Amino acid sequence: MAQITQQKGAASSNPSGLKRWFLSTLMTHAISDARLVRQRARAEANRKKEGRRHVVEYFHQVDDGYSHLAIQALEKLTATYDIDLVVHLVPALRDDNMPEPELLHEMSRWDSAGIAPYFGLAFPAGANLPARALSDLALSVLGAMGTDAFVTAGAAVSDCLWRGDEAGLKALAAQHGAVSSATVATKLEAGAARRTKLKHYSGAMFYYEGEWYWGVDRLSHLERRLRSLQALRNASANPALPRPGIATTFPSGASDMTLEFYASLRSPYTSIAWEPTLALAKASGIKLEVRPILPMVMRGVPATFQKAFYVWKDVSREARDLGVDYGTFFDPVGNPVKQGLSLYMWALGKGRGNDVYGAFLKAAFAKGINTNSSAGMRKVVEAAGLDWAEAQSHLEDNTWQDVVEANRKRMYDLGIWGVPSYRLLDKNGKQVLSVWGQDRLWLVSQKIVEHA
Secondary structure, eight states: OHHHHHHHHHHTTOOOHHHHHHHHHHHHHHTOHHHHHHHHHHHHHHHHHTTOOOEEEEEEOTTOHHHHHHHHHHHHHHHHBOOEEEEEEOOOOOSTTOSSHHHHHHHHHHHHHHHGGGGTOOOOTTOOOOOHHHHHHHHHHHHHOOHHHHHHHHHHHHHHHHHTOHHHHHHHHHHHOOOOHHHHHHHHHHHHHHHHHTTOOOSSEEEETTEEEETGGGHHHHHHHHHHTTOBSSTTOOOSSOOOOOOOOOOGGGGGOEEEEEEOTTOHHHHHHHHHHHHHHHHHOOEEEEEEOOOGGGGTOOOOHHHHHHHHHHHHHHHHHHTOOOOOOOOOTTHHHHHHHHHHHHHHTTTOHHHHHHHHHHHHHTSOOOTTSHHHHHHHHHHTTOOHHHHGGGTTOOTHHHHHHHHHHHHHHTTOOSSSEEEEEOTTSOEEEEEESGGGHHHHHHHHHHHO
8 A cells, every 4th residue: 555655646746847947946046045145135134224123033832842942942042142032822733734743743752852951951851742731721821921931931831841740830820820711722823823924834933034943953043143143142152052063083882883864865854964974974983774765745745835945945054054065956856766766776786875875866956967867867877986878777677666665664663754864773783763854963973972
């Protein structure tokens, strides 16, 4: 049944040549560095012209683990930067922007717990997802708070919620007040409407002058922007919440460990994670196992333009931080991905599988090469150091299907459904860590250091 679903998804995700070219050209333009510089300059000019202060809007989803971390960052953020904070309460969405809402909800709990200590934040040990009644109570308390109280005491409300501390929540309600369920509903509706107007869909989001920043993971981008505008309260202040860096030195025992790398040939996040992941494997000596996955849209998972637009812009920022090439894009969805996987399987037999995978990603996401053409695919093969004449006979080899389906099932068993994802195993094959995202590579590196 899974194979049938994939085939249906693939059939609906193989755009015409003209559409592929148009969308690729549009996205390349939309995420260009030059356009970003112009947009930011225009936003700052308008802000000054209208006499507005630096206003950051924060969207809090009470039962979201990432929001629990973000709410703890508010006091540090407002103490470091001369900003006005506007807080919105928002509900969880269940639409095509959130294709696996239950999995995401659960992942927000264990992923946030895993990264919290490295940001100097807290997440209650062994916390379960909040009960609905306690979430409602927490919302009623947060809904009664003005911005100042939300910044200074909101984290305490969230902490009680995630610890399941009803008595603590009631004490905070007595101290700060609580609003009715009708008022909560009105506030949630208003927050959702504002989020929609600004073209986003998630919780734990920060918005500043035309750009979105997700949770504590993206605050470094927001902080850098505010610093460039001299919005610091103290010119010598350190960043409020810096993101940890990827480790570069490792114990010798790292070579006994294994890192599974779940990757997709159509994933922009995979494209920017590819070279840093291989560099991490080389520096640590860890055994790297690349596990290809079909793109979400080719697995029948819906994708919206709104989400895609945010993702492409976000990846551009992340690529700059990682120092990798990215941005000249030509969408490889559909047949190019299938042929790329066929060539990957062929190249594995020659010990060049990773060379083909990396060359494909660079062609599609950094060089703007049309991999839907023979000329484009030839460039991929030759960039990998292989012979195009020989490669052509392997373009339609479908032996990859069983491999990528097995990888998909293995990934879902980890509670993860997107790429790039990582699973770290110790020398005995015991799982140390499983995480989703190129923005968890620093955590992977840290766990290698800790467990080698």
